[in-house]
Amino acid sequence: MRGFRTRRALAAAAVMLAALLGAGGWAADTQTPVTGPPPxxxxxxxxxxxxxxxxxxxxxxxxxxxxxxxxxxxxxxxxxxxxxxxxxxxxxxxxxxxxxxxxxxxxxxxxxxxxxxxxxxxxxxxxxxxxxxxxxxxxxxxxxxRQVLAFDPRGRGQVAEVYGDLATARRTAVIVPGSDVDLLRFDRASDPYGTPAGMARALHQATDGQTAVIAWAGYTTPVGLGPDAATEGLARAGAARLDRLLDGLAVSTRPQDPATLFCHSYGSVVCGLAHPTPTRASGVVVLGSPGMGVDSAADLDPRVPLWATARNDSDWIGDVPNVRLFGLGHGADPTDPGFGARPLPATGSHGHTGYFAPGTASLAAYAAVALGRA
Structure with a gap:
């Protein structure tokens, strides 16, 4: 039985690699995360x-x-x-x-x-x-x-921008993006809801300005689909930076109302490895997720609500097997009922980056979560 399970896991890892290759091409380039104190x-x-x-x-x-x-x-x-x-x-x-x-x-x-x-x-x-x-x-x-909360020109560049007023908003949210996001790709007219800036603008508007939203491109993301996207190295470095951001918000804005995290794609791995606590986060929402680097919601703090957005049929992330073996893969599917996350709808969304598009059930659900009404 043990040999069968090992062979099955190896086969799943091989399928995952094939899926990555088929989804967009293997990117051999690897990134060195920007860490440490600011320049x-x-x-x-x-x-x-x-x-x-x-x-x-x-x-x-x-x-x-x-x-x-x-x-x-x-x-x-x-x-x-x-x-x-x-x-x-x-x-x-x-x-x-x-x-x-x-x-x-x-x-x-x-x-x-x-x-x-x-x-x-x-x-x-x-x-x-x-x-x-x-x-x-x-x-x-x-x-x-524009309200730029962080700016670091090192490497591919990092930036964070605030939509709304952190001092007066009823609630706060943080967008944690996935691969291919950096200073130059922070905002794109060709893919308005696939960037942290576009997601933040859409969520801020959907809450009628009652939620201040931070578009956070504050960690070194993977480029393309390759070793970085299939492993946790960059996510672990990003999780440490995310924890520090949340600690900073707790002491410089509204400590009685921690932020809600909206974690897209590889960003959901960052959020999972950050293991948010109630002092840092009011809740976590994952979307287009390849896994969170944990086996189930039980591995995270139960006091922080976790929501997983249903995957639309045109999201290619569904072709990536949910395995975690030999350092490859990000584990169980958060949308699986057995994972233990609360489900959110995705009706009307299209593709891997369409969950924040106006008029979608997913954006309406995100607004409700951000406002504390879910």
């Missing part, structure tokens, strides 16, 4: 202008960060944001409005740098084009008073 942290910790030590971004938790800024005058806070925009803009626990200001300064500085690179005769035409593309992305993030 500029060394200069921050060496800064003695205020006459007191600044909390080390590598070791200070969000509660310590919040306490530090609470003891500063508005002028001192602003001075730090001006001198160290990339640090202040990425410090979970720092005042939200101060982070918006710091990230606007950081985006403007990075845009100037990229425009200089685009005109540098020592660089290649490909370098010039890449610099122009990034400069344009930074310009769009600076337009119209």
């Amino acid at each position: 500029g942290s060394a200069a921050w910790t060496a800064d003695t202008a205020l006459g007191l030590p600044l909390p080390d971004p590598a070791t200070a938790d969000p509660a310590r960060i919040a306490a530090f800024f609470a003891g500063l005058s508005p002028a001192a806070r602003d001075a730090l944001a001006v001198r160290h925009p990339l640090v202040v803009g990425n410090l979970d626990g720092a005042p939200v409005d101060l982070r918006y200001r710091a990230n606007a300064l950081a985006l403007a500085a990075e845009r100037t740098r990229e425009l200089a690179r685009a005109a540098d005769p020592a660089l290649t035409p490909q370098d010039h084009e890449a610099a122009r593309t990034r400069a344009e992305r930074y310009r769009t993030l600076l337009d119209g008073g």
